[in-house]
Amino acid sequence: DAKTTQPPSMDCAEGRAANLPCNHSTISGNEYVYWYRQIHSQGPQYIIHGLKNNETNEMASLIITEDRKSSTLILPHATLRDTAVYYCIVRVALDNYGQNFVFGPGTRLSVLP
């Protein structure tokens, strides 16, 4: 699985968009980009994933660059409850060996009132 690089921490004002970057310059053509978050003391929560097209769901938007070497998770209107550690993960789907997701240290997002 490709390695990812994320800033260790970011701040965002409540009500503004939070843009969390992730670099994955060694990503392979069959690897997806996943985003999870972990709110303090809870288990990680799935947010969104994509291959090469931009994706949007009720939680967030995922923008993947055309060369797929980086991506940005966008929380359009951040609230205090979005304060969490956000993990960017790249990996191959349809892994027949049940391989794990590799969680690095992530980005600690603090939403400020």
Added chain:
Amino acid sequence: NAGVTQTPKFQVLKTGQSMTLQCAQDMNHNSMYWYRQDPGMGLRLIYYSASEGTTDKGEVPNGYNVSRLNKREFSLRLESAAPSQTSVYFCASRSDRGFQETQYFGPGTRLLVL
């Protein structure tokens, strides 16, 4: 639909004691995982089970054993607990809906080994 459940939520052990962490999922997933998370770090895989009856080592398996009791349940056992095993333990299961696979996590078990 409870998702992934874990018991106990908290546990304090003395060095050398044994215990089993329980995990169950009601989503009919084939794959299940045990991770540990130490303060300020990401999750590290201990063991995983790709399907009922199979288990494999992850990144940090030493000091642990697992049992995939059936499709629903995947337990983690510490035979002789050590202070280095003080951590938060997360169980996860994975959906395999074609290309849309993702992992679902339980609430965690906080373990303190004295």
